[in-house]
Amino acid sequence: MIQKGTYVMVKKIVLKHNERSNNLPEDTKTKDYMMKIKGFLLEDANLNDLVEIETTTKRKVEGILIEVNPSYTHSFGDHVDEIDVMKSIILEETR
Amino acid sequence: MTDYEMMMSKRQAIMKSSLQLDYEQFELEGIAFDYEKMMNDAGYTFEEVQKIQIENHVGQTPLVELKNITEYARKFAKKGFGARIFLKDEALNLSGSFKARRAAISVYHAKKLGYKGVVAATSGNYGAAVAAMAARLKLKCIIVQEVFDSNEKNQPEIVEKARACEAYGAEVIQLSVGPELFYEFLLILEETGYFNASLYSPYGVKGIETLGYEIAEEMLRKEGKYPEVVIATNAGGGNLTGTARGLKYHGANHTRIVGASVDLTGLHMASDHDFNLKSFTTGHTGFGIPFATYPDRSDVPRSAARPLRYMDEYVLVNQGAVFFMTEALSLLEGMERGPAGNTSLAAAFSMAQELPEDFIIVVQESEYTGAGKHFNSQIAFAKSQGITLTFGHPLDEKPGKNLVFPTSGSLIKHKSLDMNQLKMSYLKRYKNHEFSMTELKYLEDELRVNQQTIIEMVGKINES
Numbered sequence: 001m002i003q004k005g006t007y008v009m010v011k012k013i014v015l016k017h018n019e020r021s022n023n024l025p026e027d028t029k030t031k032d033y034m035m036k037i038k039g040f041l042l043e044d045a046n047l048n049d050l051v052e053i054e055t056t057t058k059r060k061v062e063g064i065l066i067e068v069n070p071s072y073t074h075s076f077g078d079h080v081d082e083i084d085v086m087k088s089i090i091l092e093e094t095r
Numbered sequence: 096m097t098d099y100e101m102m103m104s105k106r107q108a109i110m111k112s113s114l115q116l117d118y119e120q121f122e123l124e125g126i127a128f129d130y131e132k133m134m135n136d137a138g139y140t141f142e143e144v145q146k147i148q149i150e151n152h153v154g155q156t157p158l159v160e161l162k163n164i165t166e167y168a169r170k171f172a173k174k175g176f177g178a179r180i181f182l183k184d185e186a187l188n189l190s191g192s193f194k195a196r197r198a199a200i201s202v203y204h205a206k207k208l209g210y211k212g213v214v215a216a217t218s219g220n221y222g223a224a225v226a227a228m229a230a231r232l233k234l235k236c237i238i239v240q241e242v243f244d245s246n247e248k249n250q251p252e253i254v255e256k257a258r259a260c261e262a263y264g265a266e267v268i269q270l271s272v273g274p275e276l277f278y279e280f281l282l283i284l285e286e287t288g289y290f291n292a293s294l295y296s297p298y299g300v301k302g303i304e305t306l307g308y309e310i311a312e313e314m315l316r317k318e319g320k321y322p323e324v325v326i327a328t329n330a331g332g333g334n335l336t337g338t339a340r341g342l343k344y345h346g347a348n349h350t351r352i353v354g355a356s357v358d359l360t361g362l363h364m365a366s367d368h369d370f371n372l373k374s375f376t377t378g379h380t381g382f383g384i385p386f387a388t389y390p391d392r393s394d395v396p397r398s399a400a401r402p403l404r405y406m407d408e409y410v411l412v413n414q415g416a417v418f419f420m421t422e423a424l425s426l427l428e429g430m431e432r433g434p435a436g437n438t439s440l441a442a443a444f445s446m447a448q449e450l451p452e453d454f455i456i457v458v459q460e461s462e463y464t465g466a467g468k469h470f471n472s473q474i475a476f477a478k479s480q481g482i483t484l485t486f487g488h489p490l491d492e493k494p495g496k497n498l499v500f501p502t503s504g505s506l507i508k509h510k511s512l513d514m515n516q517l518k519m520s521y522l523k524r525y526k527n528h529e530f531s532m533t534e535l536k537y538l539e540d541e542l543r544v545n546q547q548t549i550i551e552m553v554g555k556i557n558e559s
Contacts, residue, residue: 014270014279019097021275028367031245034271035279038261056266057212057235057287074254074467077475082484083422086500090423093504094167 002068006041009070010053010063037061038070102281110396113284113291115208118396126525127537128397130404134340137297137399141344144200145305151231152189153199154305158313158457159184163427164440168447171505178323178447178454182440183310184461186432190227190259191220191463193306193334197294198224200302205290206232212289214239216280216394218253219330219377219435220462225292226263236265237289239280244272244370251476252376252435255467272367277394293395294333300399303337304344310457311345321347322455324446326439329354329409330382332390332402338459339405351407355442355509356383357435358411359494371480372495374414374473378435383409384512388520403521403542410509412441413492415500419507420444421470434470436462445509474498518542519552526556 002008015033039053039061051065096104111117121133139147148154161180169177185193198215202225205213212235215225222238229236238260243249257267268283270276284291293299307325314322325342327335332354339352357379362369364381373379387409390398420441421434439458447456466472478484483497488506492499501507521542530538530553535546542549 015099015275019099020273021099021278023365024273025363025366028273028365031271031273031367033273033275034243034245036243036269037267056261056264057237059266059286072254072258072466074249074251074258075472076466076469077251077472078478080471080474080478080484082486082500083471083474085486086419086422087426089501089503090167090419090426093170094163094427 002041002045002047002065004041004044007038007069008041008053008065009036009038009067010051010061011036011066012063036066037063099275099278102278105285106281107396109281109284110291113289114293114296114395116296121397123537124531124533126528127534130401130540133397134297134301134399137301138204139200139298139301141304141308144301147203148196148199148302148305151199151228153195154188154309156187156309157184158182158310161428164423164444165447167423167427167504168444169452172448175452176448176450177452178450178456179452180443180447180456180458181322182458182461183306184430185306186436186461186463190223190263192224192436193303193460194219194221194224195227196302196306197221197299197333198228198292198302200298201225201292201296202228202232202234204298205292206234208290210290211235212237212287213292214280214283214287214289215292215294216276217294218242219256221294222256222265223259223263226260226265229265230263235289237268237283237287238265239268239276239283240270241272241276242269245367248371250371250376251467251472255465272365272370274365280394291394293393294331295393295395295398295400297399300333300337303334304341306459307338307341308345310338310459311342311347314455314457318455321350322457323450324351324353324454324456325459326353326355326443326446326456327459328378328436328438329356329402330377330379330386331393331400332386333400334460335402336400336405352405353442353446354383354402354406354409355439356380356411357417357438358413358492358510361493362495369495372482374477374498375417375435378438380411384517388517389524401541403517404540406514409512409514409517410442410446411512412438412445412507412509413489413499414494415492415498416441416489416507418470418474418498419501423504430461431464433462433464433468434473436460441507442509444504445507518544519556522549522552523556525553
């Protein structure tokens with residue numbers, strides 16, 4: 001059970017694939033148009049429930065609960081050998 | 096009528112109430128409108144714009160000479176060639192990019208009109224800029240961005256931008272791939288009654304005039320002349336437009352204005368599949384060319400960003416070359432900056448070699464870097480998406496298939512686009528249209544070609 005007031009992320013379908021713009025490439029046409037947004041849970045709920053949240057601007061948004069305490073996990077990425085090669089090229093050509 | 100169509104049909108009304116700018120007053124006849132009137136009647140003089148920015152920690156950024164990068168370029172130039180390269184370090188603005196200049200005026204205007212909040216549709220640095228300015232003016236802020244594909248894979252660069260927006264207190268709405276971002280944007284505007292802090296309103300572009308002006312002023316003071324060339328990374332066109340206008344306002348009428356974009360030819364901007372195959376989410380041809388040839392595709396009735404009015408040349412560089420130059424800027428100048436802003440730096444490096452050594456090229460912006468927005472994040476992400484990393488001739492790069500890094504700085508080459516072709520693309524929209532004198536005069540200003548040539552170009556299009 002996830003308690004009311006918890007910071008969560010919800011997901012919802014903005015437009016089903018057949019409701020989308022007519023002007024789309026083939027691969028995009030078959031996909032639903034999705035949204036993700038964060039906010040605070042307004043009622044106790046479980047993962048994957050349809051819930052309502054209050055967003056930063058105090059709007060109420062309904063969606064499927066997909067993540068609890070969403071955080072930033074983006075990084076500087078894995079080590080890339082090619083970057084070292086570029087580094088040595090630049091230093092060799094300028095020193 | 097579907098929900099989507101219904102929303103789109105309300106577009107004009109929503110735009111009107113969310114900008115409170117009556118675009119009708121600028122319309123002339125048919126396709127023509129009075130661009131200068133729109134820019135001058137927006138409600139802010141150049142000096143007012145400058146004052147607002149200075150009060151908000153925006154602008155007055157250093158213009159630094161990149162002596163080591165210049166020296167590097169000269170290694171590959173003929174004797175007496177290799178122009179001096181300068182960089183306007185816009186990363187030092189509030190929120191870390193030149194977009195602060197645009198946001199400062201848009202958000203200030205929203206506050207002045209009494210709006211409670213602002214909304215911007217942007218996956219780029221502009222979101223953070225609007226959020227930061229909204230924070231200063233105690234306005235609410237919602238940023239709508241395109242972030243993930245149908246596999247729910249996020250573009251790291253855009254995730255970082257979401258983080259920055261949230262750091263400044265904004266609400267971020269993240270969307271999957273598609274042009275319906277505009278639909279969601281309209282929904283939010285209608286629901287909240289907030290101001291549309293569009294990149295393409297006169298406020299969004301007037302804010303950049305100070306950038307061009309500062310370059311002109313500082314160069315004159317330091318070097319006793321205006322720069323021969325100014326290169327702007329080009330996507331939606333506002334950056335180039337505002338910079339050129341500011342240079343001209345100061346009197347730099349002979350400075351050559353060059354637009355530079357990362358070449359992503361072959362990747363479709365609305366394709367779910369292609370979305371995560373690109374290493375750059377801005378400053379690329381997927382925006383640069385469509386916006387140049389049809390500026391009014393934007394989120395306002397008449398875009399204030401009209402690059403073809405100012406662009407003397409449009410050049411492309413490949414992704415591998417931009418990454419290489421991003422690393423060179425760190426290693427040779429001690430400046431760690433974001434890759435997208437370095438698009439024009441890569442072009443400048445190549446172009447400098449073709450110009451005399453007493454010429455000055457100004458790269459007019461840089462942007463902040465960090466997790467997700469760092470070239471290491473971007474290259475590692477590309478690799479994880481199945482993009483091949485190779486060394487060779489960067490012009491052999493196939494966007495979406497590989498990244499080709501140069502085996503030497505000498506291989507960084509820009510590719511010039513045919514300006515005439517771009518102007519033809521602009522005119523194609525008006526196939527079989529009978530132009531009035533007013534419209535021809537308008538096109539003369541839009542495309543910088545005389546009326547006789549326009550008539551000939553249109554003739555060719557009508558025959559095709």
